Amino acid sequence: MAQQKLLALVVSIWACMWGLFPVEGTYYGHHIYNSHVIGHRMPSHAAPRPYGSMDNQLPPEPHAPEVSPRAPEVSGGTDMSGLPEVSGAPEMQQTVNVSRVYFGVMFDAGSTGTRVHIYKFIQKDPVALPVLDNEMYHAVKPGLSAYADKPDMGGDTIRQLLKVAKKTVPKSEWKQTPVILKATAGLRLLPEEKARALLDEVKEVFEESPFFVPNNSVSLMNGTNEGVLAWVTVNFLTGHLYAKTRKTVGILDLGGGSTQITFLPKSKKTVHTAPPSYIARFNLFNSTYELYTHSYLGNGLVAARLATLGALGADGLDWKVFTSSCLPKKFREDWTFGGLTYKVSGVPDGYAGYKLCYYEVMRVVKGVVHQPYEVKGSSIFYAFSYYYDRAVESGLIDGSRGGVVEVRDFKKKAKEVCNKMTKYRPISPFLCMDMTYITCLLKEGFGFKDSTVLQLAKKINNAETSWALGATFDHFNNFNIH
Numbered sequence: 001m002a003q004q005k006l007l008a009l010v011v012s013i014w015a016c017m018w019g020l021f022p023v024e025g026t027y028y029g030h031h032i033y034n035s036h037v038i039g040h041r042m043p044s045h046a047a048p049r050p051y052g053s054m055d056n057q058l059p060p061e062p063h064a065p066e067v068s069p070r071a072p073e074v075s076g077g078t079d080m081s082g083l084p085e086v087s088g089a090p091e092m093q094q095t096v097n098v099s100r101v102y103f104g105v106m107f108d109a110g111s112t113g114t115r116v117h118i119y120k121f122i123q124k125d126p127v128a129l130p131v132l133d134n135e136m137y138h139a140v141k142p143g144l145s146a147y148a149d150k151p152d153m154g155g156d157t158i159r160q161l162l163k164v165a166k167k168t169v170p171k172s173e174w175k176q177t178p179v180i181l182k183a184t185a186g187l188r189l190l191p192e193e194k195a196r197a198l199l200d201e202v203k204e205v206f207e208e209s210p211f212f213v214p215n216n217s218v219s220l221m222n223g224t225n226e227g228v229l230a231w232v233t234v235n236f237l238t239g240h241l242y243a244k245t246r247k248t249v250g251i252l253d254l255g256g257g258s259t260q261i262t263f264l265p266k267s268k269k270t271v272h273t274a275p276p277s278y279i280a281r282f283n284l285f286n287s288t289y290e291l292y293t294h295s296y297l298g299n300g301l302v303a304a305r306l307a308t309l310g311a312l313g314a315d316g317l318d319w320k321v322f323t324s325s326c327l328p329k330k331f332r333e334d335w336t337f338g339g340l341t342y343k344v345s346g347v348p349d350g351y352a353g354y355k356l357c358y359y360e361v362m363r364v365v366k367g368v369v370h371q372p373y374e375v376k377g378s379s380i381f382y383a384f385s386y387y388y389d390r391a392v393e394s395g396l397i398d399g400s401r402g403g404v405v406e407v408r409d410f411k412k413k414a415k416e417v418c419n420k421m422t423k424y425r426p427i428s429p430f431l432c433m434d435m436t437y438i439t440c441l442l443k444e445g446f447g448f449k450d451s452t453v454l455q456l457a458k459k460i461n462n463a464e465t466s467w468a469l470g471a472t473f474d475h476f477n478n479f480n481i482h
Contacts, residue, residue, distance in 0.1 A: 111186030185257025223295020229470030
C-alpha cells in the first residue's frame with residue numbers, strides 16, 4: 001500500500017531548449033511519470049506544508065507496478081496566443097487527485113539571454129509530499145546586460161516573458177505565485193550603477209505584474225550559489241540526491257561571462273588544498289553537503305573571447321581592431337557583447353591555426369584557474385551550456401542525444417576546426433577560438449587528464465540542465481548556503 005501511495009506521487013520534469021528574441025520558441029512539458037518527489041516548504045504567504053524525510057523520498061522499488069507510457073510533448077510556436085493551457089493532461093488527472101496546485105516563476109538573467117522557468121507543484125493532501133508536476137520554459141535574446149544604457153528596453157524583455165507566465169499560470173493563482181529573477185555574470189561584469197539600474201527596472205516591472213513579489217525577488221546571484229544550485233539540479237535529475245550512498249556527479253557549467261566547477265569531494269586532500277572560499281556547505285533534504293565549488297568571472301566563453309583578443313576592458317573601441325590567430329585570416333566584422341561593439345579580425349598577413357591559437361588562449365587560463373586535487377581521478381562530470389553547444393556545432397556529438405566524450409576528443413576536434421577554418425566559418429568564425437579555449441580550460445585550467453570522461457547534456461530526463469530548478473528548490477526550502 002505504501003508503494004502504491006508513493007507511486008501515485010511519482011512524476012517527471014519536462015523542460016526544453018532556449019528560444020530567441022523576440023519570440024522564437026516556447027516549450028511546455030506536461031506531467032510525466034517516473035520522476036522524483038520533492039521535499040518542499042511552502043512560502044510564508046501560503047499554507048504550511050510538512051517536510052519529508054530522505055527515506056520517504058526514495059524512488060519506487062524495482063518490483064513496483066509498471067507506470068503508464070509517457071505523454072507526448074507539447075511545444076508552442078511563435079504565436080503567443082497558441083500557448084497551451086496549464087490544466088493537466090487526462091493521464092495526469094487519472095493518476096493524481098489534485099487538491100492543491102501552486103506555481104513558481106524563476107527568471108535566469110544570463111549574459112547572452114534571459115530565460116523564464118515556470119514550475120508547477122501539486123500538494124495532494126495536507127500530509128503528503130508536494131510533487132513537481134511540470135515546467136514551462138521560454139527564452140529571449142540578447143541578455144539584460146545588452147541594455148546597460150537602456151534599462152527601460154531591458155524591462156520590456158521581462159514584460160514579454162511575464163506574458164508567457166500569465167498564459168501558463170491560471171489567473172486564480174497569480175496573486176500567490178512568486179516571481180524571482182536572479183542575474184548572473186552578464187550583470188556582474190557591468191559597472192555597479194548600470195547593473196543596479198537594470199535590476200531596479202526589473203523590480204518595477206515585477207511590481208506592475210499581478211504576481212506575488214517576495215522580498216529580494218530581484219538580485220545579482222553570486223558565482224558560488226550558481227555552481228551549487230546547478231549541482232543540485234543535475235544530481236536531482238539524475239536521482240543521486242535520493243541515494244544513501246551519497247554517490248553524486250560533478251558539474252561543469254560554461255556560460256558567456258563565467259564558468260563554474262562543482263563536485264562533492266571524495267578526498268580530504270581536495271578540501272585541505274583548496275582555497276577556503278572554494279568550499280561551500282549547505283543543507284539539502286535533511287542532509288548537509290560540503291562541496292568544492294568556484295565560479296570564474298571573466299572566464300565564460302564570450303568573455304574569454306574578449307580576453308584572448310585583448311579587448312576586455314579596452315578603450316578606443318571606435319577605431320581599434322582586435323586581431324587573433326584563432327580567427328580566419330580574411331575575417332573582419334563588428335561584434336557586440338554586453339552592449340559594446342568591437343572590431344575584430346583575423347591576421348591577414350600572418351598565420352592561423354591550432355598551435356598559435358592555443359598559445360593565445362593559454363594566457364587567459366594559465367595561473368588563473370585553480371586545479372583541484374581530485375579531478376585527476378575518476379570522478380564523473382556532467383558538462384553543459386557552451387560545452388554542449390560547441391560540441392554540437394563542431395560535430396563532436398549529436399545535438400538530439402548529447403553524448404559521452406573524453407577531454408582528448410575536444411582537443412582533436414579543436415585541431416580539426418582550427419586547421420580547416422574555411423570549412424567551419426559558416427557555422428561560426430569563432431568556433432576555432434571557442435573549441436581551443438574549452439580544451440585549454442579543461443586541460444591547463446582545471447587539470448583534467450586527456451582520458452577524463454565528460455557527459456555532455458543539455459537536458460536530463462527531458463529537463464533543462466540549469467541552476468534555475470535548484471534555485472527554485474532553494475527558495476522554498478532554504479538550503480542555507482555558506
